[in-house]
Structure formats: structure tokens, C-alpha cells
Amino acid sequence: MAVVRQDGSFVIETSELTKSYGDVIAVDHLSLRVPRGGVFGFLGPNGSGKTTTMGMLLGLVHPTSGEARIFGDPARHAATLKRVGAMVETPTFYPYLSGRANLRYFQGISGRGSPSEVERLLDVVDLAQRANSKFGGYSLGMKQRLGVACALLGDPELVFLDEPTNGLDPAGVVEVRELIRNLGTGGRTVVLSSHLLAETELVCDNVAVLSRGRLIAQGTIQELLREHDALRLRTTDDAAARVTLAGLSWIERTEERDGALLVTAPQERAWEITRALAARGVYVNEIVPLHRSLEEYFMEITGTDPTTGKERQ
Amino acid sequence: MIGNVANLGRWEWFKLRKRWMLWILLTFAILFAQLAVWGQFFSYQNLVRTGGELTVPASLQQSQGRAPRTVACNDLLSGDAARQPADLDAQVVAGLAAQCRQLAAAQPDRLARAYQSFTLPGAFTAALGIVQTLALILMAILTSSAIGIDYGSGTLRSVLTKGTGRWPYLTAKLLTLVLLAGFGFFITLATVAVSGLIAGAIAGAAATSPNVTARTWSDAGIAFTKAWASVIPYLALTTFVTVFARSSAAGMAIGLGYYFLEQIVIALFSGLFSWFQNVADFFLVRNISAWTAAAGASGGGFGGGGTLPDTTHAAIVLSIYTLAFGAAAFWFFERRDVQGATAG
Numbered sequence: 001m002a003v004v005r006q007d008g009s010f011v012i013e014t015s016e017l018t019k020s021y022g023d024v025i026a027v028d029h030l031s032l033r034v035p036r037g038g039v040f041g042f043l044g045p046n047g048s049g050k051t052t053t054m055g056m057l058l059g060l061v062h063p064t065s066g067e068a069r070i071f072g073d074p075a076r077h078a079a080t081l082k083r084v085g086a087m088v089e090t091p092t093f094y095p096y097l098s099g100r101a102n103l104r105y106f107q108g109i110s111g112r113g114s115p116s117e118v119e120r121l122l123d124v125v126d127l128a129q130r131a132n133s134k135f136g137g138y139s140l141g142m143k144q145r146l147g148v149a150c151a152l153l154g155d156p157e158l159v160f161l162d163e164p165t166n167g168l169d170p171a172g173v174v175e176v177r178e179l180i181r182n183l184g185t186g187g188r189t190v191v192l193s194s195h196l197l198a199e200t201e202l203v204c205d206n207v208a209v210l211s212r213g214r215l216i217a218q219g220t221i222q223e224l225l226r227e228h229d230a231l232r233l234r235t236t237d238d239a240a241a242r243v244t245l246a247g248l249s250w251i252e253r254t255e256e257r258d259g260a261l262l263v264t265a266p267q268e269r270a271w272e273i274t275r276a277l278a279a280r281g282v283y284v285n286e287i288v289p290l291h292r293s294l295e296e297y298f299m300e301i302t303g304t305d306p307t308t309g310k311e312r313q
Numbered sequence: 314m315i316g317n318v319a320n321l322g323r324w325e326w327f328k329l330r331k332r333w334m335l336w337i338l339l340t341f342a343i344l345f346a347q348l349a350v351w352g353q354f355f356s357y358q359n360l361v362r363t364g365g366e367l368t369v370p371a372s373l374q375q376s377q378g379r380a381p382r383t384v385a386c387n388d389l390l391s392g393d394a395a396r397q398p399a400d401l402d403a404q405v406v407a408g409l410a411a412q413c414r415q416l417a418a419a420q421p422d423r424l425a426r427a428y429q430s431f432t433l434p435g436a437f438t439a440a441l442g443i444v445q446t447l448a449l450i451l452m453a454i455l456t457s458s459a460i461g462i463d464y465g466s467g468t469l470r471s472v473l474t475k476g477t478g479r480w481p482y483l484t485a486k487l488l489t490l491v492l493l494a495g496f497g498f499f500i501t502l503a504t505v506a507v508s509g510l511i512a513g514a515i516a517g518a519a520a521t522s523p524n525v526t527a528r529t530w531s532d533a534g535i536a537f538t539k540a541w542a543s544v545i546p547y548l549a550l551t552t553f554v555t556v557f558a559r560s561s562a563a564g565m566a567i568g569l570g571y572y573f574l575e576q577i578v579i580a581l582f583s584g585l586f587s588w589f590q591n592v593a594d595f596f597l598v599r600n601i602s603a604w605t606a607a608a609g610a611s612g613g614g615f616g617g618g619g620t621l622p623d624t625t626h627a628a629i630v631l632s633i634y635t636l637a638f639g640a641a642a643f644w645f646f647e648r649r650d651v652q653g654a655t656a657g
Contacts, residue, residue: 058474060651078317081476088474092467097331108324110475111317150471160474 011036011158011189012057012075017066019052019213026052028213029066034191034206039184041200041221042193043294044210045302050193051089053210054160058086070158082110085156087164091147095136099127099146102135103153112154121149124179140167148176152183159183162193177203201294211302225292231270233261234286235277244280245273262290314481321477321485322492325459329493334458338451339497345447346440346501347508353431353439354512357520360427363387365416367409369401386413424520432519435528436509437502438536444501445540445605448494449547449598453568456490456551461561470651483646487552487639494544498537536605543601546631549638550597556642559649572598594622597634603627 012034019027027049034040044050055061057068059076068075071083093102103118122128125145130138138146144167151159161180165173181203184190194200200207201221208218217224235241238261245254245263251273252264263273267289274284292300329335359366363385370381388396389410397406416423429435460483463469472482513519521527550571555564575598582589593599603621622630 055650060470060473062648062650078476078478078481081474084474084476086474088470090467092471094328094462094468095466097328101327101331105324105327106471106475108327109321109472109477111320153475 009036010034011071012191013069013072014053014057015067017053017056017068018064019049019056019061020064025213027056027063030210030213030215032208032215032218034189034208036189037184037187038205039180039190039192039203041204041207042191042210043195043197043200043207043298046195048210048302049213050210051162052213054086054088054162054191054193058084058088058160060088082112082154083156084158084160085151085153086160086162087147087151088160088162090166091143091150093135093143093146093150096134098132098134099138099142100131102146103150106150107153110154117153117155121152124152125149126175141169141172144168145172145176148179157188159188159190160193161190163195164192165194165196165199173199197295197298198293207294209298209301216301221294225294225297226266229265229267230290230292231263231265231267231273232286232288232290233263233273233284234259235261236283236285237281240280241277241282244277244282248273248276260286317478317481318485318488321482322489325486325489326493329459329489332458335455335493338455339500342444342447342451342497342501343504346444346505349440349443350431350436350505350508350512353427353436354516357424357427357431357516360420360424364390364420365413365423367412369398369405369409384409386416389413390417421520421522422524425522425525428516428520429525429528431509432513432516433506433509434530434533436505436512437533438528440502440505441498441536441540441605444498445543448497448540448544449572449601450569451497452490452494452544452548453551453572454565455493456548457555457561457564457568459490460486460552460555461559461564464555464559465561467652473651479647480643483552483556483643487548490548491545494548495541498541502537539605543605543631546597546601546634546638549635549642553638553642553645556646575599594626595630597631600627600630600634604631 010033012032014030014032017027017030017032018025030049030053032053042050042054052061056063057070057075059081070080073080075081093099094105097105100118100122103121104115107113107115107118119128122131125148127142127145127149130142135143135146144164148161148164151161164180165176168176177199180190180192184203184205192200192204204221206218206220207224209216233241238256241261242254242256245251245261248265250265250269254261254263256262265273270287270289274287277284364387366383366385367389368381368383384398384401388398389406390413401409430439463472473479547568551564551568554567555561558564575596579589579593579596579599583593600622604624604627606621621627
């Protein structure tokens with residue numbers, strides 16, 4: 001598992017959180033900490049336990065064992081949930097009520113906010129024109145936007161958004177991305193679950209990666225990707241270079257790829273590589289730092305495609 | 314806690330009043346109550362006009378092969394030859410007249426009872442006798458729909474993430490439905506009151522009889538309270554089934570089906586086994602009938618036949634049913650994981 005660096009207060013803490021359905025373990029002894037403020041990416045292939053974990057945090061799913069806390073209090077407490085907004089999986093609303101009436105209802109039962117907030121949020125998610133239409137007649141994108149608006153009712157300190165860009169057109173995706181980025185400022189925490197890793201990389205400060213119910217990595221995106229930084233080398237003698245680099249303990253891996261050497265090592269120590277090679281009479285023709293995307297990182301550590309959830313061949 | 318439940322109840326009403334179903338069901342209740350009032354009114358008018366009617370079977374008519382027909386006692390007893398049935402044998406007419414004379418002796422009592430059944434306050438009791446039976450079915454539909462929609466549309470998840478709490482949410486729902494049942498009875502009886510006043514004005518002077526005890530407002534109040542209370546155990550049954558099956562369709566099917574199934578089972582097995590009557594005395598609908606019948610409402614003629622249990626027995630049995638179904642519903646609602654939409 002990747003190194004976890006956390007400090008300050010945490011809005012979410014789970015300890016050995018486990019959920020099993022018969023013999024199937026959906027979430028396996030998950031110990032997770034989400035720092036206060038910013039956007040936290042909750043990543044994992046389909047069936048990795050993301051939604052079940054969210055369900056346990058939101059009091060929808062009873063844990064088999066372990067503990068989940070939000071703001072330091074048990075996650076199931078109604079008072080705790082009053083400070084939380086959530087959109088889990090497909091947004092669900094009363095089909096015979098209009099978008100506006102649905103928001104008024106959910107605002108009413110939460111006991112927070114004012115009628116003007118409903119109008120403001122309808123504007124924010126660009127649904128003001130269709131606010132009086134029945135929810136049952138909404139397109140998937142409109143439903144998704146109403147779900148985001150509902151999650152933001154009452155100005156919650158913690159917002160869970162599960163695949164918020166599902167069904168949105170490209171312009172809508174950009175709008176929601178900007179919205180999420182803005183939400184993560186000013187002390188509010190957004191927990192974003194998405195399989196669109198390029199989107200996640202653009203808005204998230206921290207991420208946790210789940211696979212088969214287990215937490216396999218957590219930290220800032222920079223930290224996680226830096227662990228897998230690589231350098232591409234072209235030398236005067238690749239064979240000799242591999243022998244030399246094998247002697248450096250801090251180099252994680254050296255492999256030959258596309259007629260060059262791919263060296264997995266901290267990029268700030270590139271100068272040590274060139275010095276060691278030169279000392280053995282091997283000279284560097286080209287050295288290029290390579291940055292992996294979150295998607296490449298995800299595929300590497302989970303062994304699955306983030307979109308399909310299928311294992312890589 | 315109480316404030317939270319009150320707030321949730323308020324918003325439950327917000328949802329319910331925007332559904333056509335509520336108003337359609339209320340319309341049904343009002344129509345049935347109106348049928349009861351005006352049906353009684355026209356029966357009274359007919360009784361006044363005819364003095365009672367006797368059916369003459371086809372076998373007693375001179376022209377064979379005709380359908381059975383009725384003759385009015387007022388015609389038979391008028392002594393006016395023009396009003397005597399021409400197609401009947403004189404002996405038959407004499408026999409019918411004798412029957413009519415017997416009826417005429419009881420006519421003041423019949424008129425007094427008929428008059429009370431469409432004028433205030435007796436119209437309330439008469440209407441409740443019809444509407445109470447219907448209310449069980451209507452409340453089963455409304456309850457299963459109001460609770461089941463949260464499973465079918467998956468909205469339970471959205472609701473609970475707003476920090477409502479499970480117990481308060483279900484409690485608020487049930488209290489709202491119970492209050493709505495009372496509201497439905499009230500509105501229905503309000504229309505009965507208007508119709509009763511109109512019908513009474515049309516009917517003219519009250520028909521009275523020293524043998525017929527006048528219906529009182531107190532009787533009407535008790536009948537109203539008992540009819541209202543009688544929906545609670547049935548509401549508990551429907552709630553339990555809907556929550557257990559996580560489906561409004563299941564709640565509706567059991568809510569409607571059980572009502573009739575119980576009648577069939579009692580009728581079938583009571584005929585086969587004499588001891589079954591004792592078992593039947595602990596059945597739900599039979600005890601609802603017993604509970605309401607004691608207040609003057611007939612229970613719509615349901616209850617499976619035979620002597621109904623007494624009111625105390627019915628009250629105890631219905632309380633046990635309510636607590637058992639209610640506790641089971643709350644237990645499942647509290648303990649179960651909440652999933653997405655079930656579309657059922």
C-alpha cells in the first residue's frame with residue numbers, strides 16, 4: 001500500500017470497516033482518513049466497494065464490523081448527517097413532483113436553508129428554466145444536475161458526489177468540474193467518486209484507491225504519482241547501463257521499452273544516474289522525465305480498466 | 314424528536330397532497346357516502362309513496378312467463394278499484410293486501426328508521442357503515458403507495474442521507490396517514506352533513522315513532538372515532554408488508570387481497586369445522602367488523618358471518634395486531650440496508 005501522509009483534522013475516519021454479504025466481502029477492513037477541506041477522490045473499479053463504503057458512511061448500509069466516523073461522531077447519527085450532502089449512484093427523486101418541489105421537499109425535511117437557496121441552486125445547476133417540470137420527464141443529465149443541487153442544499157460541510165458527471169454533455173462536465181473545484185474551497189470537503197480519472201486528476205487534492213474492497217493507496221495525487229515517476233534514457237551502451245543501474249538500491253526498476261531504458265526512480269535524482277553511468281564509461285544521449293497520468297497509475301495498481309472495471313489483459 | 318417528526322409529517326403532507334391518488338381515493342369515499350345518503354333518501358321516498366312494496370312471483374301472475382313484478386301496498390289498501398292490479402287473481406290480491414296490512418302496522422317504525430338514516434345525525438352513522446369498509450381498502454392503497462414509492466423510486470436513500478433518521482421518518486409517515494384517514498372521514502362526513510340537510514329539507518317533516526330510538530350526536534361521534542381507529546390495524550398490516558417486501562405492489566396486493574381472503578377462509582372453514590369460529594374470532598377484519606358494529610356501524614356486512622366478538626375482545630385483538638405489525642415494520646425499516654430503486 002502507498003504511503004499515507006495525513007495531518008490536521010479529518011472529516012471522515014473509518015477503522016477496520018467491513019461489510020460482507022454472505023461469503024462476499026464488499027468492503028474489507030477499510031481504514032480511511034479524509035482530511036478536512038478540498039476535493040477527495042474516491043477511486044476504484046466497478047464493484048470495488050466505493051458505493052458500499054459511502055452507504056456505510058451515510059447510514060444507509062449497516063457495517064458488518066468496524067467503525068465509521070464523520071466529524072468525529074458516529075456516521076449514522078442524524079445530527080451528523082445534517083451537516084452532510086450526498087448524491088449516491090443515480091439521483092433519486094419523486095417522479096410526480098417538479099424539480100423545484102423536490103428540492104423544496106428535501107430542504108424541508110433536512111430543516112436547513114431557505115426557499116431562496118432552492119432558487120439559487122436551480123440557477124447554479126442550470127435547471128431554473130425546467131424547475132416546474134416533473135422530475136419523471138427529466139433527461140439523465142438534468143436528473144444528475146438536480147442530484148448535485150440536492151446534495152448542496154443547506155450548505156453542507158461535507159459533500160459526497162458519486163459519479164456526478166454521468167449523463168452530462170461535455171459542456172456540462174466542464175461546468176460540474178468547475179462547480180466541484182469551487183465547492184472544495186473555503187473549508188468544505190467534497191468526496192468525489194468517479195471512474196473518469198482524467199476529470200478526477202483535475203479537481204482532486206487527495207485520493208484513495210479501492211480494489212476488491214480493500215484500500216490499496218491513499219495520499220495526494222502528486223505523492224502517489226511521484227512514487228511511480230520514471231526517466232527514459234538513451235545511452236551509448238544500454239546493456240552496460242542496466243548492469244550499472246541495477247547496483248543503485250534506490251532505483252525501483254529498469255526495463256527496456258521502445259529502444260530506450262525506462263527507469264523507475266525519483267526524477268530529482270537524475271543527476272546521480274548520469275554520474276554513475278559516466279563513472280562506468282557509459283554516456284547519456286537523452287534523458288527525459290516521464291509523468292504518469294492518474295489513469296495509468298490506477299491501471300497499474302488495480303490491474304483494471306477504470307471505465308469498464310475489467311481486468312487488464 | 315417530536316419537532317423532527319412534526320416537521321417530517323408536514324413535508325409528508327406536502328408530497329401526498331400533490332398526488333392525484335389521494336384526491337381520487339377521497340372522491341371515491343365521498344361518492345360512496347353520498348350513495349348511502351341518497352340511496353336511503355330515495356328508499357324513504359319510495360316507502361312514503363308506495364307504503365311498502367311486495368314482489369309477486371311469476372307463478373302467481375295470470376299471464377304466465379312474465380317476470381316477477383312488484384305491487385305497492387298503498388294501491389292495494391286504497392280501496393280504489395282503478396289502482397288494483399288487474400292481472401292478478403282476486404285471491405292473490407287478497408293475500409297481498411293482508412301482508413300489506415301487517416306492513417302498515419310497522420310502517421311508522423320503518424319510516425322513522427329510514428328518515429334517520431339520511432338526516433342528521435343518523436346519516437353519519439349510516440354513511441360510516443358503508444365508508445368504513447371502503448376506507449380499509451382505500452387506506453391500504455394509499456399506505457402501500459406512500460411507503461412503497463420510497464423503495465420503488467429509490468428516494469428512501471435520498472431522504473435518509475438528509476439526516477431524517479429512520480424511526481422518525483416512518484413514524485411521521487404513519488402519523489400523517491392516520492391523520493389523513495381522519496381528515497378523509499371528516500371531509501366525507503361534511504359532505505354527508507350537507508346532503509343530509511338537503512335531503513331532510515326535501516323530505517319535509519320528520520317521521521318519528523315511539524318504538525324507534527332517535528340517533529344522537531354522541532352515537533355519531535362514537536361511530537366516527539371507531540371508524541377512524543379501525544383503519545389503524547389495517548394500516549399497520551399494509552405498512553409491514555410494504556416495508557418487508559420493499560414494494561408498494563406487494564403492500565397493495567396483500568392489503569386488498571387479505572380483506573377478501575379472510576371472508577372466504579372464514580366462510581369455508583366455519584362450515585367444515587365448528588371449532589373454526591373460535592379461531593376466526595382472532596382474525597383481523599372480523600375484529601374490525603366487531604369493533605365498528607358495536608358502535609352502530611354494520612361493518613359493511615363483512616366479518617365472515619356468525620356472531621361477532623364483543624368490543625373489548627375486538628379492541629384487545631386489534632391492539633395486538635397493530636403493535637405486532639407496527640413493531641415488525643419498524644424493525645425491518647431500521648435494520649435493513651437501503652439500496653437503490655426497486656421499481657416496484
